[in-house]
Structure formats: C-alpha cells, structure tokens
Amino acid sequence: MSGEFEAAGTAIEGALIAKAVESEGGDAAGKNSGKCLNCEAPVTGSYCNNCGQPLHIHRSIGAFWHDILHGVLHFEGKFWRTLPLLAWKPGDLTRRYIHGQRARFISPMALFLFSVFMMFAVFSFLGDPFAGGNGSETNKDFNTGVVMQTADIERQISEKEAEVESAEAADQAKLQQDLLDLKKGRNLLATMTGEDTPYPEVKLGDGAIELGNFSKEEIDQLQTGLDDIQEGNVLNDDSSVTTGSKDLDKTIRDGIKAVNENPDLLLYKLKANGYKFAWLLIPISLPFVWLTLIGRRGYHFYDHAVFTTYSISFMSLLFITCAILAALGVSQAIWVLLLVFYPPFHMYRQLRHAYKLSRIEALLRLSALLVFTVISMTLFFVILFAVGILG
Secondary structure (H helix, E strand, O other): OHHHHHHHHHHHHHHHHHHHHOOOOOOOOOOOOEEOOOOOOEEOOOEOOOOOOEOOOOOOHHHHHHHHHHHHHHHHHHHHHHHHHHHHOHHHHHHHHHOOOOOOOOOHHHHHHHHHHHHHHHHHHHOOOOOOOHHHHHHHHHHHHHHHHHHHHHHHHHHHHHHHHHOOHHHHHHHHHHHHHHHHHHHHHHHHHOOOOOOOOOOOOOOOOOEOOEOHHHHHHHHHHHHHHHHOOOOOOHHHOOOOOHHHHHHHHHHHHHHHHOHHHHHHHHHHHHHHOHHHHHHHHHHHHHHHOOOOOOOOHHHHHHHHHHHHHHHHHHHHHHHHHHHOOOOHHHHHHHHHHHHHHHHHHHHHHHOOOOHHHHHHHHHHHHHHHHHHHHHHHHHHHHHHHHO
C-alpha cells in the first residue's frame, strides 16, 4: 500500500516540476519558414502560430547549458520581483497574479516547488539547526542527575541489606519490603537509561517506590508502561489493532513492530515523505481556505489555490530562513519571534488585501484560518505517520 502512495507522490512531484520549469518552446534562430516540428503546421516566421514552438531548435551541448543559464537567470529575475511582495505584501501579490500579472511574478506552484527543494537542501546540509547546544546541555544535565541518583540508590540498597542481616525477625518483613522497593527503583533507572537490569529477579510491578524527586504517581505510571512493554501488551498484542480486515491488521501490526524495533527508521521516513508529499498540503488546505472565505462572493477555487500555495511557500521560506539564522548562532529570541508571531501577521495581511476585507473582518476570518491551519497540519502529519508505518 505504501508503494502505491510513494509512486503516486513521485509521479505527481515529477509532473509538477515539469510543469514549473518547462518553457513554452526552445530557442529560436535561423530559418523563418517551414513546417513546425511539434505540430507540423506551416510556419511563416520564427515561431509556430498554432502551438508557439520555435521553428528552429538547437541540438548542441552549448545550447543545453544556455537553456540552463537562461532558466536560472529568468527565474532569478522573477524571484527578486516576487519575494519582496511575498514577504511584506502577500495580498497584493496574490491579487495581482490572479488578475493577470503572470509573466512578472513566479507562479505559485513554481515557488512552492522551489521552497520544498530548498528546504530539503538546507536541512540535509544543516541537520537540526534548531537544537544548537541546548539539547546536548540538557542531555548532559539529565545524565549527570541519573548518575547521582544511581549512586544514591545503590548506597541505600547496601545500607538496607546490612540492616536486614542484623535485624530481628519481627522487623525482617518491613525491611525486606523496603529493600525490594529500592531494587525496583534501581531497575527502573536502568531501564530508563538503557542499562542491563541489575536485579533481574525483581520485577517492576505494583508497590511503593521512592526515587529521588519522582512522585509515587509518576513512578507508578512508569512502572505500568514498562510492564506493558515488557509483556508485549502495547505493540505486539493482536487485539490492539482491529480494523475489520485481517490483512490490514497484520500490515499495521508489522509496521508498529518495525517502528518499535527501529524508531530512527520511522523518523527518517517521516522526513523523506515530508518532502515527497509536501504537495498534499495544498489540497488539504484548500477546502479550509474556502470555508474561511465563505460568504465572500466573486472568488473561486482558483483564487483560493493561489492564496494557499503562496502562503505555504512563504511559510516554508520563513522556516528555512530561521533555520539558517539558528545555524549561524543568531539569538534564539530573534528567530523564535519570527516563527511565532510573523506567520499570523503574514496571513492577516494576505487575507485582508487579497480578498479586500476590512480590518475587523480580516481578524475574524484569520481566527478561523489559524484553527483550520492546525487541523490541516494535523491531517498532513497523520498521513505521513500512516505512510511511514505502512512502509
């Protein structure tokens, strides 16, 4: 099932790229009359009046590199006319493109594809720029705390064992229970850090465990979860997946088992499928944009599609920019503020000017659009997760 999804994603992705970068025709030079090589219509000038293809086409490696340079420079010229409007006046850009200014600006789909591939390139090169040093410092602090906690609990176990040996028979039962709880706590720490269980004869189960700053309720929850995992009640129980189809149940169980054995593989699949299926954000978001603008007459789904694609493209470029800023060591406060506050401001400006809304109406519709954005992103990630599991 995942193969069909991936094939469809690749096919649509290739079609969109071809549509975005393919020119109307090749270079024109030389002859001024003859027969069109594309549609075979008579040609009396440099271009075919029927399909627009040039009469003469080049078949040299020099012409090939010329096509590449022409495409890059042509795209670049449009890019610098499009980007300022996209960043600060997205509503004007959307409205002008819808109303016919197509040759001046990059088309929404071409810009979307550019942003997706740019994101793939940037994050492939930078890895996880937002982690910075905070993640390693946090892990270091956590590991230090675990080591201190381990030493403390092992000391308590040694002391309790000495007490058990010297205690009278009447006190033996209570001391044995205390020792058992301490060993359970030590086993729990070992499980949390990936160590071998130091007391395999002691099973994590019900009972009071006093473990440093952890509350009894937190420890009980951890114990229950660990017991379920150890006994296979969470991921390996056939009854945990019941869709009504035995084949589908087996596929899902196998996928969950594979993820449980290799969670890094799922993360890799989510990243890879995120780029491959990024185009899904457009059809997922489009109905919600229509719902946001319901009641505004004179606008069509094409208008909403242009609005949606330009908006998603900008958010991708903003995310890339913040990633680069983070990688360069720019203050976290700057790029966090950009990521948190600029997207809703940008959406407000695009809504207001693209659909000619008043300030109050734009704010009201923005509230709905923000809710729909969360729903759209949730649906998108659910799809990615399902494809990752089934794959």
